[in-house]
Amino acid sequence: MGNSSSANKISAQDKAILDMKNQRDKLHQYQKRITIITDREKEIAKECLKRGDEKKAKLALRRKKYQESLLAKTDAQLAQLEILTSDVEFALVQKDVLFGLQQGTTVLREIHKEMGGIENVEKLMGESEEAHAYQKEISDLLANKMSNQDEDEVEDELEALEAEVNGVALPDAPANKIELNEETNVQLRKERARRREQERAAEQAAQPMLA
Template sequence: MGLIFSKKKAPSRITEQDKAVLQLKQQRDKIKQYQKRIEGLLEKDRLLAKKLLNNGQKERAKLLLRKKRYQEQLLERADGQLQNLEKMTHDIEFAQIEIQVVNGLKQGNEALKKLNEAMSIDEIEKILDETREGVEKQQEINDLLSGVLTQDDEDAVLAEFDAMVADELPTIDDVKDPGVLELPDVPEDEIEVKKQKKMKEKVALEA
């Protein structure tokens, strides 16, 4: 025997206000359709009354015009009902928006309340006091050290500091000027040979 699993229906998100708005819009559409149909009949009755008058049927023309006038009054009443429906629809939709805004403000207020509870004024003051105490303690240590050391000690500290800085700087031997081109040394023997050669050539030309 197999097991029958029943799928649970998801809760409907359509509210009573949504249903009311839908009904109002349906009624509005019906009234617009009615108006369109009446407007078409009014034009036909006007043309028919004019034709009857031309044919000498005055009474029938008057009767048709009375019918036309009555339909015009119905059309005006339909306009009023249509305006009421439009206003009521807008009012309901705007009320739904207001409810959403209020719910959003409510959730934001609750979140802000939780944040305020997580960081209370007392805790903030405690943190500030601890920070202030730490700064004051460090200042006291600096004051004590400054009072123990003499001027000679301060001079020795500064001299040691300057020496440490000098050790970190590169020396002259370590720095080479990239703009100076170093040429190789020319052998002195080669220069002497060239001088003797030039002297011999000069003596030969004079002889």
């Protein structure tokens, strides 16, 4: 009885470690593939800014940020699972490990779906009816899946790209204004969040008119 129980525990632990390694291998494959896509999304954002289309530029950066955050979140989760699966008290955390692996599989499927292909990335700057439908689909999807911090980082990157496209150097903040900048940043984040809510409300209000 004791030997059988011990063997079952070892078998469950070995399987969890194998599943974790398979997920990490797949994640690393996605990281290589998605780098090509996110690089293109950044280039599309630049091209849109040069054309004066800030809305599409921001959408490209939002999609890029979301994909990067999915990869980072999954990588952190797998790192935690690696610690749990190597724990000598594996039996005590087995349920948490299995649940974590299930979540990892779900997120990896989402990453695979989000990556699509370069042809989908090109639709972000398209003007056809199909491209507009795809842009709206992505915008609606991201509206519910990105945190305010993610959105703020997107706007920071957008401002940096605008400065780069326009050939404007961003000034460095003086060291003695760090506290003032922190207060200003809080106000800026609040203003950005308020503006985003207004934009989403406007889009929802306009939706029946487009139908």
